[in-house]
Amino acid sequence: MISKKITLLFLSVTLLFSSCSSDDDNTGNESLGDYENGIIVSNQGNFGQGNASITYTSNDLSIIENNVFSTVNDRALGDTAQSITFNDDLAYIVLNASNAIEIVNRYTFESVATINTGLDNPRYIAFANGKGYVTNWGDGGVATDDYVAIIDATTNTISSQTITVEEGPEKILADGNIIYVAHQGGYSQNNIISVINAVTDVVSTTVTVGDVPNSLRLDADGDLWVLTGGTPSWTGSETGGKLSKIDTSDYGVTSIDFAGTEHPSYLALENGTLYYYLSGSVYKMDTDDTVLPTSAELTGLNFYGMEVKDNVLYGVDAVDYTSNGMILSYSLSSNEVTNFADTGIIPGGIYFN
Structure with missing residues (x-):
């Protein structure tokens, strides 16, 4: 009898520990939501038509x-999805023509809050020191009404305080408590990077780069890479692009010039390698190169945006700007397309969730 009791007790304890072990194993595999571990694409939609949208795809583009x-x-998302920025578990979708920011859980896309005050032609957002910083053009034709709005990231409410900046603030990037803002120039052209202190919320300095900066990237050494597209030919004073590296310790600038009629865009950076888009082709170079590459890695493209992750290049194609666009993936080992899928209208941003 005693032997049977001991055996039953042993079996009970074994089952208890086995059950606990199984629960612990499953905890690490719990899904955060349907849209984790994949790619989020922001589709601008047609300006004024309120048909902006969001696309989710798996990393290999097999699920869309x-x-x-x-x-x-x-409900509808809104008008002109300009950009998305992740902050912890939230995604902030900047809606340019709606003058709003939709805040959702980044893994489930359930709505959390909407900010629809204090914004005027908003473009991009970055987070530092518990705050979100939103670039605003105001009236794109007026040089004196541009600003950076401030969001309390705890309450997701907008502050009455704004930071006045020069014309055309566009892409924005945070590095600790320092914020970098690229000034494309609104409907005109500009050539500076504003540096904002996220503790004092003031512009500490500006750095002159090439005309119309369109991309910002930080490398492993903390240097800031800026790609500028140059002034377009229709202005009557065309300038070529520049690839600039800013030493963030003293804001010294070193640059490589493109030809006067070359207008590069969509700078990406991975593992010390830079990628950029120019005239339907993608080029790559190391961060320590002193001259631009003479041959392209990929050609015959029609990108409206691109990103690189894990040696795969993803590009979005707006096609005819009225029907659905596409996202395509390319192996950077073979320089061949690996997959493609339909998106919404005018896909512009690619974000790894």
């Missing part, structure tokens, strides 16, 4: 779901 925001929340 369009209209994610409207499907989850049973």
Whole structure:
């Protein structure tokens, strides 16, 4: 009898520990939501038509779901999805023509809050020191009304305080408590990077680069890379692009010039290698190179945006700007297309979730 009791007790304890072990193992595999571990694409939609949308795809583009925001929340996203920025578990979708920011859980895309005050032609957002910083053009034709709005990231409410900046603030990037803002120039052209202290919320300095900066990237050494597109030919004073490296310790600038009619864009950076888009082709170079490459890695492209991750290049193609666009992936080992999928109208931003 005693032997049977001991045996039963042993079996009970074994089952208890086995059950606990199984629960612990499953905890690490719990899904955060339907849209984790993949790519989020922001689709601008047609200006003034309120048909901006969000696309989710797996990293290999084999799974695709369009209209994610409207499907989850049973309402339209808004007008002109300019950009998305992740902050912890939240995604902030900047809606340019709606003068709003939709805040959602980045893994489920369930709505958390909407900011629709204090914004005027908003473009991009970055986070530092518990705050979100949003670039605003104001009236794109007026040089004196541009600013950076400030969001309390705890309450997701906008502050009455703004930071006045020069014309055309566009891409924005945070590095600790320092914020870098690229000034494209609104409907005109500009050539500076504003440096904002996220503790004092003031512009500490500006750095002159090439005309119309369109991309910002930080490398492993903390240096800031800036790609500028140059002034377009229709202005009557065309200038070529520049690739500049800013030493963030003293804001010294070293640059490589493109030809006077070359207008590069969409700078990407991975493992010490830079990638950029120019005239339907993608070029790559090391961060320690002193001259531009003479041959392209990929050709015959029609990109409206691109990113690189894990030696795969992803590009979005707006096609005809009225029907659905596409996202395509390319192996950077073979320089061959690996997959493609449909997106919403005018895909512009690629974000790894």
